[in-house]
Amino acid sequence: MIRLYYAPGACSLAVHIALEEAGAEFELERVDFRAGAQRSPAYLAVNPKGRVPTLQTDRGVLTECVAILAWIAQSWPEARLAPLEDAWAFAQMQSFNAFLASSVHPAWAHVSRPERYADGEAAAAAMRNKGPEALGGFYRIIEERFADGQPWANGEAYTVSDPYLAVITGWIMGRALLDFAQFPAAADHRRRTLERPAAQRALAREGRAQG
Numbered sequence: 001m002i003r004l005y006y007a008p009g010a011c012s013l014a015v016h017i018a019l020e021e022a023g024a025e026f027e028l029e030r031v032d033f034r035a036g037a038q039r040s041p042a043y044l045a046v047n048p049k050g051r052v053p054t055l056q057t058d059r060g061v062l063t064e065c066v067a068i069l070a071w072i073a074q075s076w077p078e079a080r081l082a083p084l085e086d087a088w089a090f091a092q093m094q095s096f097n098a099f100l101a102s103s104v105h106p107a108w109a110h111v112s113r114p115e116r117y118a119d120g121e122a123a124a125a126a127m128r129n130k131g132p133e134a135l136g137g138f139y140r141i142i143e144e145r146f147a148d149g150q151p152w153a154n155g156e157a158y159t160v161s162d163p164y165l166a167v168i169t170g171w172i173m174g175r176a177l178l179d180f181a182q183f184p185a186a187a188d189h190r191r192r193t194l195e196r197p198a199a200q201r202a203l204a205r206e207g208r209a210q211g
Contacts, residue, residue: 002026005046005054007033008206009171011105012053015068016206017163020198022076028205066097069160081160093154096145096161099138100168107134108171132177139172139183146185153189158196166193 004019004026006012010033019026031037031052038050047054047063055062055071062068073082083089110117111131114124142165145153153161169190172178180187193199 002058003029003056005029005031005043005052005056006206007031007038007052008208010052011065011164011167013202013206013208014065014160014164014167015053015055015072016202017167017193017196017199018069018072018081018160020201021081021158021160021163021196022072022079024072024076064101065164066094066101069097069164070094073160080157083154083157083159089154093159093161096153097164099141100161100164104135104138104142104168107131107138108168110134111175111177112171135172136178136182139178139186142186143183146189151189151192162189162193163199166190166199170194 002019002024004012004016006016006028007030016028031043037043038052044050046056046061049063051063053063053065053068055068062071070082073079074084077084082093108131110127114127117127118124142153150156152158153165165186166189169186173180173187173190194203
């Protein structure tokens, strides 16, 4: 049985939605970040990184959103969550997911958890002030992806990139870090992604009204 270790509102929600889209059978195990459960010996024995998502499978443990999302798409090909028949298109999808993981997500983390990167309130304030500038640059790139009217992050077809982008967009909206009137396609993408039945099931299972 597959078990997803998640924290409500974290990027693990993207994996949860992808599992629902795939029609996978899986169990959920909440990691209570507020109680520091991610640093407990029991959890570190599963994922020494002390982060979510963690996916426990029959073959072992997977970590990192980009890897887990690709594994889901490849393990349930009938769900058509990635362009598996086209190596170039699959690599393009992975390139976008890596951009979310290595650029957009860290820029968000500099605002939301500056203590990870520097000590002192002055350093934290500087990161919080600079973060929206970086995020704005990244969202201009994201908005351009939709300039030709494509409905999803990688074109006409919904892929595992879409819940990942929608979750990150939700974080930024929640803190009002950007004026999404400047990024209407990204805002609309989030809305449409979270309206899908699989996303609604994931949100309900995590006890959240929205992503």
